[in-house]
Amino acid sequence: MEEITKIKKEIDLDRRGFIKKVLSGAIGGSLLLVMPATAREIAEQIPGMKEQTDLFIADKKFAFVVDITGCIGCGSCCIADKNEYQVPDGHYRTWVERYIIDDHDEVYVDSPNGGLDGYTEPRDDIKNPIRDTFFAPKLCNMCENPSCVQVCPVGATFRTEDGFILVDDKRCVGCSYCVQACPYSVRFINPVKHTAEKCTWCYHRVRQGMLPACVNVCPVHARKFGDLNDKSSEVYKLLHEPHVISVLKPDMGNKPSLHYLGLRREVI
Amino acid sequence: MHEILATASGALGYVFPNDLHVHWSLMIVLYPYITGIVAGAFIVSSLYHVFHIKALKPLAKFSLLFAFAFLACATLPLMMHLGQPGRAMSMFLTPNPSSAMAGFGYIYTAYAFVLALEIFFIYRVHLVKRRQETTGWQHAMYTVFSMASDNLSERSLKLDRKIISFLAAIGIPMACVLHGYVGFIFGGVKANPLWATPLMPVIFLLSACVSGIAGIIVAYFLLRKIAGKSIDMDCVRTSIKFLWGFFIVDFTFEMLEIFSHGYMATAHWHTLHELLWGPLFNSYWVWQVMILSVIPFLLLGYVSIRKVSDSLLRIIAPVASVMILLQVLLMRWNVVIGGQLMSKSQRGSVDFQPHWFEKEGIFLSMVIMVLPIIILYVMGKVFPFWHDDNQSEV
Amino acid sequence: MQQNFKSSYNVHVVRILLTFVGMIIVGSLLRSLLLPSEFGDYGHYRPGAVTEEANREMRNKTNDSCLDCHYFVKKIHLKGVHEVVSCEVCHGAYSDHVKDGKVIGEMPVYRGEEIKSLCLRCHNKIIRARPPESIKMIAMPEHLEEKNVRTDHVCNQCHHVHAPYKWIKEAREMMGLPEKWEGGSSWKK
Numbered sequence: 001m002e003e004i005t006k007i008k009k010e011i012d013l014d015r016r017g018f019i020k021k022v023l024s025g026a027i028g029g030s031l032l033l034v035m036p037a038t039a040r041e042i043a044e045q046i047p048g049m050k051e052q053t054d055l056f057i058a059d060k061k062f063a064f065v066v067d068i069t070g071c072i073g074c075g076s077c078c079i080a081d082k083n084e085y086q087v088p089d090g091h092y093r094t095w096v097e098r099y100i101i102d103d104h105d106e107v108y109v110d111s112p113n114g115g116l117d118g119y120t121e122p123r124d125d126i127k128n129p130i131r132d133t134f135f136a137p138k139l140c141n142m143c144e145n146p147s148c149v150q151v152c153p154v155g156a157t158f159r160t161e162d163g164f165i166l167v168d169d170k171r172c173v174g175c176s177y178c179v180q181a182c183p184y185s186v187r188f189i190n191p192v193k194h195t196a197e198k199c200t201w202c203y204h205r206v207r208q209g210m211l212p213a214c215v216n217v218c219p220v221h222a223r224k225f226g227d228l229n230d231k232s233s234e235v236y237k238l239l240h241e242p243h244v245i246s247v248l249k250p251d252m253g254n255k256p257s258l259h260y261l262g263l264r265r266e267v268i
Numbered sequence: 269m270h271e272i273l274a275t276a277s278g279a280l281g282y283v284f285p286n287d288l289h290v291h292w293s294l295m296i297v298l299y300p301y302i303t304g305i306v307a308g309a310f311i312v313s314s315l316y317h318v319f320h321i322k323a324l325k326p327l328a329k330f331s332l333l334f335a336f337a338f339l340a341c342a343t344l345p346l347m348m349h350l351g352q353p354g355r356a357m358s359m360f361l362t363p364n365p366s367s368a369m370a371g372f373g374y375i376y377t378a379y380a381f382v383l384a385l386e387i388f389f390i391y392r393v394h395l396v397k398r399r400q401e402t403t404g405w406q407h408a409m410y411t412v413f414s415m416a417s418d419n420l421s422e423r424s425l426k427l428d429r430k431i432i433s434f435l436a437a438i439g440i441p442m443a444c445v446l447h448g449y450v451g452f453i454f455g456g457v458k459a460n461p462l463w464a465t466p467l468m469p470v471i472f473l474l475s476a477c478v479s480g481i482a483g484i485i486v487a488y489f490l491l492r493k494i495a496g497k498s499i500d501m502d503c504v505r506t507s508i509k510f511l512w513g514f515f516i517v518d519f520t521f522e523m524l525e526i527f528s529h530g531y532m533a534t535a536h537w538h539t540l541h542e543l544l545w546g547p548l549f550n551s552y553w554v555w556q557v558m559i560l561s562v563i564p565f566l567l568l569g570y571v572s573i574r575k576v577s578d579s580l581l582r583i584i585a586p587v588a589s590v591m592i593l594l595q596v597l598l599m600r601w602n603v604v605i606g607g608q609l610m611s612k613s614q615r616g617s618v619d620f621q622p623h624w625f626e627k628e629g630i631f632l633s634m635v636i637m638v639l640p641i642i643i644l645y646v647m648g649k650v651f652p653f654w655h656d657d658n659q660s661e662v
Numbered sequence: 663m664q665q666n667f668k669s670s671y672n673v674h675v676v677r678i679l680l681t682f683v684g685m686i687i688v689g690s691l692l693r694s695l696l697l698p699s700e701f702g703d704y705g706h707y708r709p710g711a712v713t714e715e716a717n718r719e720m721r722n723k724t725n726d727s728c729l730d731c732h733y734f735v736k737k738i739h740l741k742g743v744h745e746v747v748s749c750e751v752c753h754g755a756y757s758d759h760v761k762d763g764k765v766i767g768e769m770p771v772y773r774g775e776e777i778k779s780l781c782l783r784c785h786n787k788i789i790r791a792r793p794p795e796s797i798k799m800i801a802m803p804e805h806l807e808e809k810n811v812r813t814d815h816v817c818n819q820c821h822h823v824h825a826p827y828k829w830i831k832e833a834r835e836m837m838g839l840p841e842k843w844e845g846g847s848s849w850k851k
Contacts, residue, residue, distance in 0.1 A: 013732035042727045043423035072792040076751040081461030084721045092285045098791050103746040109282035109615055118744070122790065133791040138284075148457060153370035154358040157708035168711035171698070173358055174351015176291035177369050180810055185284040185612045189291060195707035204718035213722045217748035219784065220796040252458060266615050360689075364706050385678065390676070417674035424671035431675070480821055 022056035041190035044209030045216070057162035061228040061233045062257070064201060064212075066137050067244070069262035070222035073098060077214030077223060078116040080122045084202065084213040091188040092116075093199040094139040094214055099266055107266045111172070134182070137223065140165065140186045140199035141248060141256030148187060148198075157196065157248070163257065164203050169195045183252045201225070235259075241263035276609075277510035280546070282617025292621045295345035295628045298636055300450045300472060301479070301600045302342045307447040308480010309335035310439055312384065315510065317436035323506035325337040327539065330491075331484050332387050332518045337644040339380055340370070344636050349628060368456040371449065379439075379446050386435040388413070389428045391651050396420055398650075411651070447476040454603060462535035462607040464542065467525045474518035481511045482589040487644075489586045491653065501578045504585050505571075512568035519561050539614050547617050549607045555603055559594035564588040698773050712818040735824055742825020750825075752780060773815055774795075778802075781817045 043143040044050060052058060068150065072097050081094045096115030100123060108126055112119075115135075148163050150156050156172040159165050172195035179187045179196060187198040202212035210216065215223045225237035238245060238261060246263040247256040260267065276287045309331045311428025314329035347353045359539055363370035388395075399410035405464050456464040486554045492499050526544070529537055544552055549575045567588040573583055624630045698708045728749045731738035739745060751758060753769045761765065772780050786792075787799035803813035809820070822828040 007799045040704055042724055045724070055709055070796050072784060073789065074751075076748060080722050080748065080755075083750065083758075086519045086721075090288070095285050096791075097282075098790070108616075109613070111282070111285055114285040119789045119791070120782065120786065122788045124390050130790065134793070135791050146636045151368060151457075153364055153367040153372075154355070155362050155364045155701075155706040155708070156711075158705055158711075160712055161704060166711060166715050168708055168714075169706060170711065170714075171355065171358060171362075172352065173355045175349070175369065177367070177453075178353075179286075180608070181290050181459055183612060188286045188289065189351055200715065203715050205720055205722075207716040208720060209287075210724070212721065216722065216724060217751050219747045221746075221750075222796070245726050264810065268612075303694075357696070361693055362698075362701060362706070380683075388678075415677045417669040417673035417677070419667040419669045419671050419673065421667060421671050424667075427672055427675065 001242060004156050005046045030107045042210075044199075045211045046206065046209045049209035050208060054206075056160055059229060061163060062201065062206065063226065063228050063239065064139070064215075064258045065140065065221040065224040065226075065235050065261055066139075067224065067261040068134055068256065068264065068267070070138055070220050071096065071135040071137055072220050072222070073115060073119045074219065075115045076219060077119045077137060078114055080117060080213040080217040081199070084205075087197075088191050091190065091197070093186070093197070094137065097136045097138060097267075098123075099136060099264070100126060100135070101131050102126055103131045104128050105131075109266075127152075134264065136260070136264075137214075137256065138184065138186065140201065141184050141254065141258040142201060143254035143256050146255050147181040147254060148196075149250075151177045151181040153177065164200060164206075166203060167196050167198060167202055169193055169197070172196050183254060184250050184256075221265060271433050275620075276618035277621040278619040279611075279616060280610075280618070282613050283611035283616040283618055284613045287611040290605065291627045292604055292608060293620070294351070294622050294630065294633045295349035295636075297604045298345040298599070298633055299342065299349075300447075300454075300476075301597055302338050302345065302636075302640070304447055304472065304476030304478070304479045304596060304600075305449050306335045306342060306379075306476065307443040307473070307476040308482075309484055310480070311477050312481055312484050312507070312510075313386075313622045314436050314440050316441075318440065321506060326503045326655055327484055327488060327507065328391060329651075329655065330488065332383065332390065332413075332482060333644060333647050333651055333653060334487060335473060336383050336387060336478070337640040337647060339376075339383060340643055341636060341640045342376065344568075344639070345633075346556065346630060348636075366558075366609045367452050372453070373467055375442075375446055375449055379442050382435055382439050382442055386432060386439065386579065387651065388415075388655045389432045389435065392428055393420055393425070394652065403617050409650075417430060437473070443475055443586045448473045448502050459609075459612060460607045461539050461611075462603065462610070464508075465525055465529070467521060468603075471521050471525060473519065474514060475522060475596045478511065478518050478592055481507055481514060482592040485511065486586055486588040486593065489582075497654065497656070499582070501581060504581060508581070509572045509648070511589065511592065512565075512572045515565060515568060519565060522561075523541045524532070524556075535614075541611050543606060543610050543617060547619060548602055549600060552602045552606065556595060556598045558567040558590050560598060564595065567591075587607050622624060721755045722750050727756060736829060738822065739824040742828055743823055743824070744826060747784075777818050778816050780821075782819075807834065809838040833845060 009171045012190075022163065041180070062133070063113055075096055077094055078096060085093060087093055092114040094114075097109055098115075098119055102108070106126075106128065108123060110123065115137075119135075142163065142165055144163075146159055149159050149165060152158075153175060154171055154173055155177055156168045158168070169190075174189055174194045174196065176189055176196070179185075179189060181195050182198075187196055189195065190197045202210070202214075205212055205216075211225055212223075215225045224234055224238070226233035228236050228239065230236060239259060243261060244263065245259050245261050248263075249268065275291075275293070279288060312324060312331040313328050313335070316324040323523070347356060351358060359370060359373040363373065392414065395414040396411055397420075399407060399414050400418070402410055448469040451469035454460075454472075458461045485504065488504070488507075492524055524538025526611065529540055567584050571584050571588075576584070605620055609620060622628075622630050622633075634638060642661075681686075698710070700709050701707070703709055703711060725739070729739065735749075739749075752772065753759075759769050760769050782802065784797060785799050787801040792799055806815050808811045817823075821831060
């Protein structure tokens, strides 16, 4: 309390000087203690979701589009994802790959720590001049024909009626069959819970009208999420206009709902 | 940098970050190995009971007990492998009809019943007699084992014989289903180019027969030697012929599978090629194919075609059988571990080195492989292995 | 020699069959007891798992939710080019900091050299994979050499971390340098 009176006094004395100090970090956030803590409800990013109280989301068909031509490989999405789910080290719900193609068409791919620490060093093992280079973020493909759901022996992973593939960590036996079956390697066994885990497109956030954590933090809007039933949505337009857009491993027949804008054939 | 906790010991090329883990390790190598031995051993007894190969009579009972001892341990590696073994019952509660793994619980149980019943009927005379001879807890045990019946009349035994033939007959398709199914668990994984082939169940089944017969031959030699009993060379000759026959087909299919993969050279072949000529070269080409397949193949062929002396056969038969047993174990290893070494990125592979004392390590594997032998020993106290043991015949 | 047996000739078979039937009955009873409630109502899964997943704690919020309290940052952040960058990427998840409207933990704040590596995570020119349309990049130490300053300068000596052009623009205005900024009072380009 003493500090607050001190701060108040200081404000009275020299408003401008004080604000300068705050900005320079000398006083920092302490001022905030005086301000009323207004826990305002945050605005919905996906309109109308808070009203939906049924077991499943009605009238919406969500799709995810990743813009490979936009991604800067900063790994913000990986940080947000790790924070959101407290993913154990060495396991990845989402990750970002770096592709480098030299002028002999040799393809170099890497993803140190899944891109979580960002890309800070150039690759020094490439002898020929680099022709092209880009980043490719990866996450759950939310297949229409999910292999993981097909093989789960106990029905612990399933596709909801609104199109999300979720894992029931109370029933998963940890046999890893789904990990083997997923063509995209987005699944892992959580070393703490000993059950399977994977990206859910932040189902809990979506249910509360919020965008998936990775979409929300992407500074360049390379990750796009939206409703295909809404003809004005960005994803609808992207998927229905003539863009270079495709899915990963289409020959697997899984029919992913995750699409890649500007997908390059080098990306597997 | 975070320390990467991976179960793979190293990586080459680009591996998807989650593929640094080899999720199915030694336990899942043992699981098809053990079920394979079960299925194969059962085939040996059926050769006598259903196909009336008289020469195999000395092995007819023993092979059933042998199969049962291994069957009793078949779920052990699975339980050791599960992340949540406490929930294993869910496999029975809510088997997912679309899952290639969910049926195992039921198929396994059904097969265990058939096997147990067949053993019961074959040993019934013995059990009833022992019940009358013994007192105290042994008497109680034999009462349970003989279903508290003392009827050994001709009519009753005739019924038994009918039931035995029936059980042995349905046992064959069931053994095939049991092991073909295990092959399908792998063969149905389309994401894995080494596993995803319709030949996988066939290869698993044939190698199962081979490992079962070889296992029985080795055990026969060993146990008879230990007990100081004679070895029926006629029986050995016949089993060796069957072993060779099954092995010809098995080995052909194994090679055919690789050959057709290579010939069709689809996009996957690139990955497979890299695997088979990369991290798997030694364990696949050198050991599984060259040393442990070609050599026993020639040895078995030689003793099957040429009339060799008993003393030579006494050496070659167990040696070739041990080699075949190792071949099948290595084949399981190369399929199960090998399949996981390639990343689904199609651009890299990992290395895998099992450790001695980890959750699914070498030590535990050895315990699990020794356990059926202990069970067999204990079973031998109640159910005599050999027809020349002092007991009456069915 | 006809022996007399106490039990009938097929009693063992009957008893086995009865045991069998008994096991099936007990098994199916157990199954109906142990089956999770509502299992299979919508598909081969437990519907409760959907609700559980939907009610998972949301650990990240949005920039707006931070700015509710951080009034001073708000005045700066929203006016700068970094408006699009998430607070939580640089500072950590909301729920490690605030719970039920109350501050429960401190947020990590990068200082000094750490700031440099933070900025370079997104703006490093050597990592050539960044599409220039998405982001402006600089090479170090050329960026500082251009500005004729010592190369051990940290980014936030010239750039306000929350609005990189704030000070630069202010400095230009102070020096009366030609105005090449649009957007009126904002510190965007």
